[in-house]
Amino acid sequence: MALNLARRLRTDSGAAVLLLSVTLFALLWANSPFSEAYTHLWEIPINVDIGDLAFDMDLHHWVNDGLMVVFFFVVGLEVRQELTIGSLRRRSQRLVPLVAGTAGVVVPALIYLAIAGGTAPHGWGAVVGTDTAFLLGVLALVGPAMSNQLKVFLLTLSVVDDFLAVTIIGVVYSEDVRITPLLVAGACLAALWLLGRMREWRSTPYLLVVVVLWGATVQAGIHPSIAGMLAGLLVPAALTQRSDVVRTKDLYRAYWQSPSAGVAREVHLGLSRSISVNQRLHEVLNTPVNVVVVPLFALANAGIDLRGGALGEALGSSITWGVVAGLVLGKLVGISLGTWAAVRAGLGTLPDGVGPGSVLGGAALCGIGFTVSLLVIDLAFDDEAQVQAATVGVLLSLVLASLVAWALFRLARVRWGEESADLPMALDPPVDTRHDHLRGDPEAPHTIVEYLDFECPFCMRATGMWRELQAELDGRVRYVVRHLPLDDVHPHARLAAVAAEAAARQGRFWEMHDVLFENQTALEAEDLRAYAASLGLDAEQFEADLADDALHARVADHAESARASGAQGTPTFFLDGVRHQGPHDAATLIAAIEALEAAEPDEAR
Template sequence: MTRASRPGSPGGAGVASLHGVLGRLRTESGAAGLLVVVTLVALLWANSPWSGSYTALWHTPVSLRVGDLTLDMDLHHWVNDGLMVIFFFLIGLEVRQELAVGALRDRSRARVPLVAGLAGVLVPALIYLAVVGGGEAARGWGVVVGTDTAFLLGALAIVGPALSNQLRIFLLTLTVVDDFLAVSIIGLVYSEDLEVVPLLVAVGCLGALWLLARTRQWRSAPYVVVVVLLWYATVTAGVHPSLAGMAAGLLVPAYATQRHKVEAARTLFRDYWQSPQAGVERSVRRGLARSISVNERLQESLRGASALVIVPVFALANAGVDLRGGLLGESLGSTVTWGVVLGLVVGKLVGIALATFAAVRLGLGQLPEGVGRGSVLGGAALSGIGFTVSLLIIGLAFDSASDLGREATVGVLLAMVLAAALGWAIFRLAARRWGETTADLPTTLEPAAGSGADHVRGEPDAPLTLVEFLDFECPFCARATGMWRDLHAHFGADLRYVVRHLPLEDVHPHAWGAAVAAEAAGRQGRFWEMHDLLFSRQDALETSSLLGYADELGLDVEQFAFDLEDPDVADLVQRSADSARVSGARGTPTFFVNGHRHRGPHDARTLIEALERARRG
């Protein structure tokens, strides 16, 4: 071990401190704080005696040459038209993920935020146009349509309720529409002088991405190569590459992780553990990659770079407005500045809030559980933070260095401050007037573990309790993954394990019948034996198979069959599912550690850490 990394050494402490800082920056509030700092640095630099170096830096010419292909742009355009494509590609990936396995998969749940997102684009644009009137200033209507998702979520983490996950999901769904429309506006409205041949090449690249998805290509490299070619074609064609980035992300396939692929990867890893050779290691990496969708892998690779590098560099390049020479005073008297401020701060709040309440009143959908009217108003106010998309459109509509461009930039920065302050005030008011201290699902187990209907493994008076809401067709529940064995080996008699039913009948058609079968076996004192057997036979849970399992366990099959039809047995499953609803469990597996809902990964190591924290606390 080197001196620099030895535990307790100054170098080791420095490395640990650096890792701690990076960890904080990767949180939503940390990323938002980084953007604020970078924005202030840009403003101070642009208004300092060294402002000339700021301007000169971003006008530095940079050329890219590959054979006969050449691309010449200054550094500012490389940031806006190059690096930011990764940002918009990531947005496209996230939208595709939401459509495939996320909030947008259930169209009924998505209607309200979709309507709100549409109104959150239209109303700000109309307010801006009403304030500025016609002329050249009207070209900037697109400045107010976008919401900076990273800043929005960061501000929510700072000024919103302590628990606001349900509101966060609602706002993320809303910004899917916002981002899609904003990027479409950039690509279609602010693109000029189109070149036909490169445009056809770009269309061909989109077709290639579609073919890769159709042929279930699991490697990420082919997608990356095609996206780079697509970017070059769109830049050359005169279309703003943000549209290409979004479209490319939408074409990268996303799907839920499948258990059999995870098990195949585990088998490969066992081979490596027994024979650690380079060829086997390569097979393990391929097996792991196959088990996760290429969409999710690309998101994981790009999210940190986008939040910690790309967007901050963009802010540094675009937020530096020279306010000297009376520009600040002129901006405060400019219709462009106030059009941007009112469009973002008032337009987003009014458009999103009114559309949300109207959609609910008309029966198009419901607000997420735990999200009240105050939370909607506070989230709508925070949506007035335009920043990234707004600054990008300023450069396209006016040129950032022009008078109109600088006035619009002042408006964006002022709106960012006002929107955050307004959101904070609304959240405080909602907490005092309407008692909305959270915007999330319940986090406390109801009823407490150990009630008469609970099935318990371990000592009844063990100091630690882990409750799992399970579904017998769930491929990642504790018994299915073997995770329970690791927990029991670690804690022994100090841990009691309680299971409750949460049959997800919309995705697992045999889950309810299997849960009833377990309870029917429980009437004959064999719940846990049936529990284990059902998880080992997850691919065969039809009624005929359940009767066969009863016979295999030596149960009274006739009584078991009668109990399968007994309403009192089904009521036990229903009461368990009702407990999940009031406790905030919506999927399986969901765990409660000493009565509090566990968040995050549910592998054995993570749950052991959570249980150890509970023991210390």
């Protein structure tokens, strides 16, 4: 029971339900006969003195200025991942969300100032941010059943949004800046940069520097959110290298042969070293942030007392409606127009499978400001009535933005036929035993298709799983491969694919397949000719086939079929014609096949 609940809370929808539940609880508590206990709880002083340094804050400020720095640190880690190995890595991928995200900050701020600028102009920062956790949770509830590509687009938008919002918080809402602690904070940032340049792979040095950085920014009078964001940006992210995985495999072999505490420790360290410190920290911190930090922040900030006519006053305040219009209308208009303008200007394209209706629905969801909005409200307003009005506006925006998004997603489905906002899931075209390369029994009831790249280290590691599948499933599965050379990162992969097809004309495809993977770092034309000779292929025919336009076209057809089937990277697997999502190790694929077999009798009935 507890395990199932924990798994549920780790999902996007589960995290959103938890956050909404905590928000409602805070409202009920603040408006109950026990409201004084709520108020006094967050006023509890917690004083920490280290020598001449004094960190004297109440519990509310420890949550907002202490715990929330972990939230913004995770945001910074995500931004660095996206810039290094994710959706902001390529210019064509980042310009559309960059323009849309910037417009999604500027337009809401202008709308707020137009409505509430005469009353409380300093509150404009409350409408610039988007709550990513709420956004993804509500998307899972009201969006298309399949929306992974839209999710990636919105996450990229939120990266831009969060970066700008945190910068605004750090610059606009910091007062009485003290120089000496600021210089210490600058030295901490330099130390983080040096740790990255030195390729320090242990996480402890980074965390120690981040703690000092937080203390320095608090002492300097700068809101620590910007320290958390900058720290996360400076923690290096990288793809796992083949050499690191091979080294870890050797360590496991040593442990298998001689299990001991010392070797076990070496295996543990080897595993950690193979994954970037950014990814490890993100993995460790992401769940506590979503399940503990953000809900605790909501508990501390969403509980406003609406009794005694306070709700009526809030609904009559220009601040409330400035926040509502800025978030609900401003985000929808700003992001939609920004996306349209960027695409029209040729700066990039929408992700495959994402239509204009889905963009509208996603833009509406970005009107859920919540976490960043409540944080800015705490910083921007001193008057209690203004705090109440702005907070009511944020809570109303949460409801209205969700309803508008639901209506737009429904309209996109009914009016424009946008049933999903994701890549295709079905294999196109289906397996044809006359043309596809096949291992195993041609009449086997189940088929695994892999799109591969001969220069991809992950494909090299996956290719050996066929033997495990064959041994475990005992003739119940056949294995097919198709080519998906990733030309932008693997310049030799396409010619290697043509070489495999040339070998196929002489009946030696699988032999060449295995040799190419065994020699991934040597795939020049001369290397390919040497491999052909070692396999006993006719040299003249092989040379002619390497230049044959028909074989180059065949590889191109495979790459086009990958695009039509929703395969964007390698390796991508299809099980019985449906794209497999998740891990692709042998045990996972075997379990997926067995699950298909277990479901067959029910379907037959």
